[in-house]
Amino acid sequence: MFALTDPVDEQAMSNILTVTLNPALDLSTTVDRVVPEDKLRCDAPVLEAGGGGINVARAIGAMGGRAHAFVAISGYHGQQFLDILRQEPLIPEVFHTHGETRQSLAVTDRTSGEQFRFVMPGPRWTPEQAQEALEAIARVTPQRGYLVLSGSQPPGVPLHFPTQLAALMADHSARLILDTSGAPLKALLKVGSARHHVLRLDGAESEELAGRKLSDIHAVADFAEELITRGVAEVVVLALGAEGSILVEGGNRWHACTQPVTVRSKVGAGDSFVGVFTWAVSQGARWEEALVLGVAAASSAVTSDGTELCRRDQVDELARTATLRRI
Template sequence: MKTITTLTINPSLDKSTHFAGLIAEQKIRCGKPRYDAGGGGINVSKAIAKLGGVSKCIFTVGGSSGELLEELITKEGLQSELIRTKSWTRENFIAFDSETQSQYRFGFPGNELSPAERDEILQKVNTLQTDYLVISGSLNEGLATDFYQQIAQIAKASNIKVVVDTSGEPLKKVLEAGVYLIKPNIGELAKLIGVERLELPEVEKAAKQLIENKSAEIVVVSLGADGAILVSHDETHFVKAPKVEKKSTVGAGDSMVGGMVWALSQNKTLKEVIQMGVACGSAATMNEGTQLFKVEDVMRLLKEI
């Protein structure tokens, strides 16, 4: 079994609740809030734990919101390593309207990190001993867009397989370092190869372009409700998403990454890797709020897939 480490530079304390009817200028009565530890890498570690795997979860933490985040991670039983920051950990807010069945997601930016805090993150990566490093989520305000690229270069020098799930300029930059696996959606893939849009039949060719450029060894393209395509140098696998009753999309992408990295660590075939990823991502949409998936749902969906 191979070892996994996740890195979350910009984690969040996620607060979710229910309300009935959104009316401007009126006080909206909400249900009792639920608190969850959030942020890309943290969610990936939670997903891996749900599947019976183990990962080390490295994340920044600061202020009283950070203390609650730390407490939630401890309750989850995750192996963790903290990077203390002067700035408070950000909070996100998710609200579900029971009248319209609509979900509203409010994400706040992460506060700036000091130069010393940035150096501590890079130093931690420099001393890592792991087979896979999952870099997931957004960057804090003020961080250079090549920060993930710097991390990937350090990790690659130690022969660590780098898995990246981010978007925009940070994703573009990190591909200059060349990583093991990326998970763009079809719109992000189009931007990466410099076209306005891609149709489904064009996805494999576009992904192969990134592989030939040595940007990534494996490209997994998320197609939302249609499923996902995994492309490597020698293989292509399309997995159609099973039909489920969708309640929330929060954490679906992170669940997918967690499922895939867990399968990779278990030496599964690439076909099994994408099947597990789609099963975990689909199962996550069956639950409200930010609680990811139930393992029994994953196992049932895997049989359908």
């Protein structure tokens, strides 16, 4: 089984750029019980810099890497965000925009174990700002490296932003790994979409995009092949929650899953997968090896509280005992 090693030089550490257009200043806390009307006495809050691409970069940092993290911030909350970000194992690439960086609140009910997540809207962008962001991303994209676009798009950003980014990557011989949802995801099926290197979806997103129920892992793999045939991506990864993930590329169909783990919080599982998967591929892992490490990272993340991500020692152990098979 492929094993990640510590980076040996700055080039190895810096060939990944993550992109976060709609970051959030994440506030998380715990109460005895969530009930209406009463004043709920919370534990001391934890404040973190959040957003898909940021979490992906943090997961890479947890594994010994150091990705560049392009992030659009603004306002007072944006400055708070940046102060926190500078303490993380990543290299910030800051893009200043207008308005105010959004906030999110996660409250865990200690009695039931349930988590309630409240996400505020981000500032609305203009098409001109989106174009400026594309140009700024181009300036910091590593040649022959990897670019990860993860998380939601701010209101006003064109739905085809991922496609525009994919076309831009060709100029840098860089490979785009896309983890998105909603309307931008559906827009990928439109005629003329540029081919993405890797597309990752979760179960609900897969069925939404397919427009049908995907009843078993073979149906999921069939849909992944359909996306490749349609030119949406070269490699498709479909997450199945506790059942692991499926990866399809070049006629190969792989399914990987770990031993069962105790779930404490599902926050960060997808970002942990993408971060460790990308880091593994950038270090020379084969697709199926990166898949195993990715599902191990996702399983590691769900065993932690709140918004904590994967831990390297646990990822290594879960990967050693994981199941990998062709389907």
